[in-house]
Amino acid sequence: MSTPRKTARKTSRKPLLYAAGVALAAVALGLVSWQATAPAEKHRDTSASANATPGSDPAAELKALARREPGDKLAVGRTDAPVVLIEYSDFKCGYCAKFARDTEPELVKKYVEDGTLRIEWRNFPIFGAESEAAAKAAWAAGRQDRFTAFHAAAYAEGAKAKGFGEERLVELAREAGVPDLERFKADMAGEEASAALRRDREEGYRIGVQSTPSFLVNGQPIAGAQPLDAFTTAIARAKAQAKAGQ
Known part of the structure; x- marks a missing residue:
């Protein structure tokens, strides 16, 4: 799993730990769960988790x-799939690329196509300006229904080594079949792309995501590009729980 850089702009994010939107109980579970499943590493101060709301349901908050x-x-x-996998990832993350190439296609084939699983991607760039630019580019490709193709192109073998400068991102968009490249460039540079990125990234910060890739399977954390079996087991468990009404 990629080691995260120290998070910048602490003051701009800290209020979110206390804001409505995700209960502090969710923060508490997230911080504890990511640390429990990830390799030993430095984590941000978790003192806010001590203020979790008594009697709340942290697992339900994360699932929500x-x-x-x-x-x-x-x-x-499908929007009504019994299991939702949320992925927090960075296009400059080597292990995210490994998951995208080796594991994700198998999950799509086995579970998305039969209606069991929905995958929701969250852009969570932690490796600097090119990470942020690639995240915005992926979002812009999505405006023309080419997100998954851009995602595959950006995570292809050797893609990271070429960097994610503006010209390279346009090249990836062309490779992904984005039809209107001028619109793509305008969308990538627009405020709406920045707002979408903030939404995804701040969600990850609220629940204590520290590294990429990180996942939630119906609210249950999985840290890192784990083997396929780890995901199939988690999906099977989540599907059984959903069927039982848990």
Whole structure:
């Protein structure tokens, strides 16, 4: 799993730990769960988790992060699928690329196509300006229904080594079949792309995501590009729980 850089702009994000939107109980579970499943590493101060709301249901709060928005350009699968996998990822993350190439296609084939699974991507750039630019480019490709193709192109073998400068991002968009490249460039540079990125990234910060890739399977955390079996087991468990009404 990629080691995260120290998070910048602490003061701009800290209020979100206390804001409505995701209960502090969710923060508490998220911080504890990511640390429990990730390799030993430095984590941000978790003192806020001590203020979790008594009697709340942290697992339900994390599960509720599944947006299930019709027409979500950064998602595949039915909105009413019993299992939702949320992926927090960075296009400069080598392990994210490994997951995208080796594991994700198998999950799509086995579970998305039969209606069991919905995958919702969250852009969570932690490796600097090129990470942010690639995230905005992926969002812009999605405006023309080419997110998944851009995602595949950006995570292809050797793609990261070429960098994610503006010209390279346009090249990837062309490779992904984005039809209107001028619109793509305008969307990538627009405020709407920045707002979408903030929404995804701040959601990850609220629940304590520290590294990429990180996942939630119906609210249950999985840290890192784990083997396929880890995901199939988690999906089977989540599907059984959903069927039982849990």
